[in-house]
Amino acid sequence: xxxxxxxxxxxxxxxxxxxxxxxxxxxxxxxxxxxxxxxxxxxxxxxxxxxxxxxxxxxxxxxxxxxxxxxxxxxxxxxxxxxxxxxxxxxxxxxxxxxxxxxxxxxxxxxxxxxxxxxxxxxxxxxxxxxxxxxxxxxxxxxxxxxxxxxxxxxxxxxxx
Amino acid sequence: xxxxxxxxxxxxxxxxxxxxxxxxxxxxxxxxxxxxxxxxxxxxxxxxxxxxxxxxxxxxxxxxxxxxxxxxxxxxxxxx
Numbered sequence: 001x002x003x004x005x006x007x008x009x010x011x012x013x014x015x016x017x018x019x020x021x022x023x024x025x026x027x028x029x030x031x032x033x034x035x036x037x038x039x040x041x042x043x044x045x046x047x048x049x050x051x052x053x054x055x056x057x058x059x060x061x062x063x064x065x066x067x068x069x070x071x072x073x074x075x076x077x078x079x080x081x082x083x084x085x086x087x088x089x090x091x092x093x094x095x096x097x098x099x100x101x102x103x104x105x106x107x108x109x110x111x112x113x114x115x116x117x118x119x120x121x122x123x124x125x126x127x128x129x130x131x132x133x134x135x136x137x138x139x140x141x142x143x144x145x146x147x148x149x150x151x152x153x154x155x156x157x158x159x160x161x
Numbered sequence: 162x163x164x165x166x167x168x169x170x171x172x173x174x175x176x177x178x179x180x181x182x183x184x185x186x187x188x189x190x191x192x193x194x195x196x197x198x199x200x201x202x203x204x205x206x207x208x209x210x211x212x213x214x215x216x217x218x219x220x221x222x223x224x225x226x227x228x229x230x231x232x233x234x235x236x237x238x239x240x241x
Contacts (some may be wrong), residue, residue: 001163005163008163014192035231035235036233036234037185037231044186051188061227061231062227068220072213072216072219076206078202079208099225126163131205132165132167135194135198137225139175143190143191143194150219
């Protein structure tokens with residue numbers, strides 16, 4: 001029980017680093033992909049947050065990004081191993097096109113996460129640890145404090161620039 | 162085993178925060194967390210390859226809805 005909790009927390013940290021790195025690499029904080037993402041960013045800024053971090057959070061809401069890719073890839077690896085993860089990546093690609101997202105952050109994140117999650121299942125982790133871990137990781141960005149999360153993302157974005 | 166209860170609890174937590182938050186722009190990220198948690202719960206409940214398709218369909222559908230709500234909130238597409 002305690003071992004599983006430890007695994008979930010470790011998986012959360014790994015997923016967090018993975019999806020934030022991929023999203024920032026694909027320049028999600030730069031501009032809102034749709035007008036709704038920019039509106040969310042303005043509201044987060046009005047609530048005491050940073051605009052570029054808010055833009056990334058708005059983009060995460062409006063289209064499946066690397067965080068969604070990581071979650072669905074972990075789900076895919078859980079139900080069907082590496083082929084499941086790659087099917088998840090294809091579904092994320094379709095999801096991106098449905099949501100008018102021209103980018104490839106979600107698809108890239110899903111493919112990378114498939115191999116990361118599969119690798120960790122070879123060393124004692126379960127794919128379910130990564131499903132729960134990814135939900136915790138997205139909670140820290142989108143669900144606890146928008147002001148603090150957006151400022152942290154803005155700081156990481158400045159490093160990328 | 163603990164994963165599914167944790168994920169379900171986080172879905173409830175996010176749903177409560179989304180209900181309490183009054184500002185639409187700041188409400189949607191909480192709904193996003195809830196969508197992640199529900200997509201995870203679907204697969205954790207049903208360990209079957211088709212559960213992945215169900216979770217992805219739910220997730221993409223709810224993301225498109227959030228996208229539509231946010232874009233309408235932003236003023237919608239300017240025509241003409």
